[in-house]
Amino acid sequence: MKKMLFMATAAVMAMVSCKKADSDMLDSARFSNDAAAHNKRLSFKNIGVLGYQSANKTGGRGMQPVPVANQYPIELIAELFPPTVNGQEIQASHVDANGSVAYVAYNQRLDGYVGGIEIVDVSNALNPSVVSQVLFPDRDISSVTYHNNRLYFVGACHMPNYPGFTTPAIFGYLDLTNNGTQFAGTGRTFNMPGRVATDLTIDGNRAYITSGNDGVFVTFDLTSETVVSSNGFADLRSVAVNNSTVALYSGDSKLRYFNKSNLNAIRTVDLPADWAEAKRTIAFHNDYLIVSAGKRGVQLFDATGTKTDEILLPTSLPNINPDEIVTNGVTNNNGYFAAANGAAGIYVADMTPVNNFNVIGRIDLNGSANFVKSVGNYIYVANGRGGIKIIRLVRGTIHGINCNTFPNYAGSSDLVVGASENLVHGQALGLQSLTVNGRLYHCGTVTVLDAVNVNNGGTLEVHGAFSQGQYPAGTGAPFTVRSGGHLMVEGHLKVYGDFVMESNSRLTFLGTNSRITIYGRYIRGNNITIIGTSYVDTYNKLDVTPDYNNVFTFLNSTTNNSSGVSATAVALDAFQRFEFNSLSNPSGAMQTMNIYEGSNLKLTVTFPADYIGRPYRYGKTYNQTVTRNFAAGDIFL
Secondary structure, eight states, rough: OOOOOBSSSTTTOOOOOOOOOOGGOOTOOOOEEHHHHGGGEEEETTTTOOBBBBOOOOOOOOOSBBBBBBBBEEEEEEEEOOEEEEEEEEEEEEEETTTTTEEEEESSSSSSSSSEEEEEEEESSTTOOOEOOOOOOEEEEEEEEEEEEEEEEEEEEEGGGGTTHHHHHSEEEEETTTTTEHHHHHEEEEOSSSSOOOEEEETTEEEEEOOOOSSSEOOOOTTTTTTEEEOOOOEEEEEEEEEEEEEEEETTEEEEEETTTOOOOOEEEOOOOTTTTTOOOOOEEEEEEEEEEEETTEEEEEEEOOOOOOOOOOOTTTOGGGEEEEEEEEEEETTEEEEEOTTEEEEEEEEESSSSSEEEEEEEESBBEEEEEEETEEEEOOOOOTTTEEEOOOOOOBTTBOOSOOOOOSSSSEEOOOOEEEEEEEEEEEESSSEESSSOOOOOOESSSSEEEEOOOOOOEEEEEEEESSSSSSOOOOOEEEEOEEEEEEEEEEEEEEEOOOTTTTTEEOOSSSEEEEEEEEEEOOEEEEEEEEETTTTSSSSSSOOOOOOOEEETTOOOOOSSSEEEEEEEEETTTEEEEESSSSSEEEEEEEEETTEEEEEEEEEEEGGOOOEEEOTTTOOOOOOOOOTTOOOOO
16 A cells, blocks of 8 residues: 655645555566676776876866875775666666665656666675666656665656656655665655655655755655645755754755754855756755855855855866866765766865865766765765766775874875885875885875885885775786885785786785785796785785696697697796796797696697797686787786
8 A cells, every 4th residue: 555645835734645556656666686687787997096186276277196195095996887777778866875885876868757776785895786776667766865774765757657646756765675785675655746856865754855846845754754844946956954954955046044943944045056957966064064066166155154165166177078067966974075076077175174175186087977975985976877986985994903093194195215214104095106115114094096116125014905006907007016125914905907026025914814906917026925824815816825736738729830839838936837948840930829737728828939938827717718919028927
């Protein structure tokens, strides 16, 4: 049985219709918990450390790296592309999160009513997963909010499929199960005035809802499921609430403040004119209201409605249409702010002192940032048809290591430790590059966008989390431990590109819970030393277990035009590298060999005849025939 509420004009304060409907208005909804199928839309091809480009509050080009280190290191861990509904494209419109679970809303780019919601579990940053989904062939979803194991939503519906509804705008909820990670398949849908419901927020047992176009601001009691108040305002975009105040942002370029206890109007603040019906959001930080003001960037207002600060949009960016640079959304994560600026990516700031923005920098995301939400250690950026970019704030306690007593580093973002220096730093640190000639001890979290070099005589000791580079391998600078260099790790070392250990270098794993994750290639020289046994090699790149029992036999490939070609190989070390130490009938031409382990074909290798003596690492993970093209002198590990 289903109750339908129609929330009418400003004067209507109660339910005006109540009638039965089937399946709680979810007959057309398609629920799925097939994570394996959903995860095919997750992409990891652009993951890695993100850097900040210069930005300021007065605009500017913002294309150069920030010259000083920052205390907000970040990395992109995944991109989620939108699903389709009956062959129709939908786009990401909104995100909310509860802890390490994110809820992604979708609507249709053009006119129509097609959308959905997906639940993304990011508790394992190495392996995020789309664990549950609901798709709607007859409704858009504008905004979602998690509350008490329910996911509340607003949007619009195709009215012929909703008997008794008199307008397209809708508000409702979906029940959740399994600690909020799956849809239970039940819920309710209520009718609202207007063409589309645009935003909602929940405080206590009340939901505050806005409807655009012929707009209405509705306060809804979640316990009794009745309307507390209803007031009409044109083109409402967003609603926010703090301890004492409810704020509305409307398309008639006004901010409206209400007393939360009795909903009496407090004041109205005029803003510069903005585009009609465009996506905009607001957010409170204590008594200060942060506003996404379109072409006016980000505006900050105090409790009296006085503007205290602003962040203007960049005046010009190469190869970007200025019309596509506009502030669509803002988010506050306990004093850490982000603004979605369309084609200009996102701006990040904190508030020091409380009534002013301190701009950290701009993050270029190679797309249009239409919405941003930051909760906990994550930032979620809606990129329209590009889906959602999941960004991790690399901060907090790692493996129980407390680093709050160590001093922050606040120098150049290109940190160079001199040969005679012995530096000790801690907490969160974001760098452009790192060169260690002496000794650096860091306790906390570190990201390095470009090269890390631990040079001869240098020691880098990391306690916490350390992320470097970008994936895929070759797109950025490697992490290199030079001959005579020493890398020490307690915690998690994550290398998105290539990890290079030159001959006579050392790697030491401290403690009992350390981990190394190498997304790119592991490249090594001779006589390296790896100390420690109680650690995890996520992708088994180090391969330090000795195994000399495999016999490699090289036979002439039937696809090779040369005749009488043969070679032998020997295992060089515990890393199972091997080398061609003899080769008959060398002609200087490319040779193709099948590599067998016993009688099992493992790999097809193509190499030049002068590759004799060059090492190649046997890849245990190969289970099918593949082809590698080698150039003389190449080393593949």
